[in-house]
Each structure stands twice: as C-alpha cells, then as structure tokens.
Amino acid sequence: MDSRQRFQEVMDYSRPDRVPYFEEGIRDEVIRAWRRQGLPRRADLFQLFHYDRREEIEGNLDPRPARWPMSRSGLDSFRRRLDALDLRRLPADLEALAAEGKERGYPIILRVHHGFFLSLGVGEWRSFQPAIYLTKDDPALVTEIMSITGECAARLAESILSRVEVDAALFSEPISDNTGPLISPRMYAELVLPSYRPLLDVLKKWQVKLLILRTYANPRILLPALFQLGFNCLWACETPTGKVMDYRCLREEYGGSLRLVGGIDADALRQDKAAIRREMEKVPELLAQGGYIPLLDGRVREDVPFELYRYYRSILEEMTAAPE
Secondary structure, eight states: OOHHHHHHHHHTTOOOSSOOOOOOOOOHHHHHHHHHTTOOTTOOHHHHTTOOOOEEEEOOOSOSSOOOOSSGGGHHHHHHHTOTTOGGGSOTTHHHHHHHGGGOSSOEEEEEEOOHHHHTTOOSHHHHHHHHHHHHHOHHHHHHHHHHHHHHHHHHHHHHHTTOOOSEEEEEEOOEETTEESSOHHHHHHHTHHHHHHHHHHHHHTTOOOEEEEEESOOGGGHHHHHHHTOOEEEEESOOSSSTTOHHHHHHHHGGGOEEEEEEOGGGGGTOHHHHHHHGGGHHHHHHHSSEEEEESSOOOTTSOHHHHHHHHHHHHHHHOOOO
16 A cells, blocks of 8 residues: 555545554754664655655735734735635646546645744744734634634635645644643634634535644633534644643544544653653554554654654554554
C-alpha cells in the first residue's frame, strides 16, 4: 500500500497493511544537533524512519495588505483586501499537485481556516489585547469580521477544490491555553461557529468527507459544539498532561465516530526510554479501535536527543507492524 491508501483505509476504519508513519517535519536546527550526536551527515530520515509522505496545502486567508479592522469604518476596506479571486492566494504548488491526478500515492490535506484569533489578526500579546477587548466591547463587529473571513475561506476553498482532489480538510483552532479556551463556549458559539458554515457547505458540495479539527492545549469544553457541527477527526497538539485531552477518554465519550491523529506526548522524548515506553502503552488500544494515526502531539525540538527519537520510532514500528 502507498501512503494515500493507508491514510484512507485508517480513516475508513478498514485494515491497511499498517498505519501511515507521518512526521511533522524535522527542522534544520534539530538535524544539526542530531549530527553532533551521531546522525550520519548523509542520512535520509525518510528512509531511516520509513516516513509516509503527505502534503498539507492552504490558501492565503490574510488581508492584503495585512491590516485588520478595529472599527466598523474599516469593514469595507477589509472585505476588499480579502479578495478570494486573487490568484496570489492559491497554494504555490497547486498546479503541480493537480497534475499528478487521482493516482498520486500520498494524501493531500487542505488547510481551510486558521481559526478565531488569527482571523482577528492576533499574532502576539500586543495584538491579542485589543482583539479580546473587542469581543466584549463590540461583539457585532467581531461577528462581521469572522463572517467576511469565512466567506473568503469558502470561496478560496472552492477555487482550490475545483483544481485538485483532496483527502481531508483541516481547520486549525489555536484558541486555548492549558486551562481552557480564552473565550467562553457561549461566546464561541455566537461569534465564531456561524462563520464556519459557508465553508462547511462548500466542503460538502465537493464531497470532502473527512473534516479534521487541529487544536492546541486544552479546548475540551468547545469540542461538543464543534463535533455537532460536523467535524469527525481530532488532531490535538501540545496538550496538557492528565486526562482532559487524553485520547482514550475522548474515545470513551465520543465513540468510533471520532477519528484521531496524534495523541503521543512529545515531552516523553525529553525524558528517557522508560517514559517513552509508558507513553506508548496507549497506542495498541487506540489502534485496535481503528480510525487512529499515532503521532507526536508537537514538533520535535532541539532538546530531544537523537537516541530517544530513534527509540520512539522503533517502538512505534514495533506496535504498528502488521501481523505476519
């Protein structure tokens, strides 16, 4: 089987030869650190760790130029600067991917929305503070900004989907810290969720059936409303320790309709082999339930020793290998 077939089989609760071995991408600074620890200079990590290829593509959803309105007087300008027909918004490699057609051997995941705070232009504390005040001082303006962004995302997704067949759509929602989301569930339902509906309608029209929600930290109390909206796969990143975002607990609550990606605490790789082995004990149970792709819940950083990363990959292959 190739990477795309494995991905589709897992997400359909079928039986691939094995789960796809994905990786978030090892940055250059990590490679340099690992070379000092013994990684051969010419080593090919794809060959060494049997990575499966996947492609994530996205259109540009930022206003051009990148300015977000803080009052109603800026809405018309904001709408013009979010022109979905601007060809510069399309993924740079879109035509090359489309040319490979349906016979390609890897999945394409289309990132369709970057979530609430990024839609308000939040990038750091300086921009976060006025945005969070705006949710209280002028929620109607926030709703309008989200609606304009949602409509742009829907039209842009339609333009991309008319050119290339994708295997999943991915919404990113970096809205939480370890204690929970930074706005209430009621506010989220009123200000954010309605703006996602036009995009969900486009995905339904193009028969994109796998809707991945990629979250960060602890969005736990927002999940019921999002799953009710139609999301059927969770990819939780940088989650806090404990049960609140543990995949076994989520599966117990939501059952087999919820597909899962990730769920392995990357912090275990900063400890020792025993910690890695303990963290990986959950993997066989989740694999047996189906609809699960094991993956670290965050990028590998420079402080992860090469020996411990190699041990993690060996345990992963041991636990996911097809029976003889």
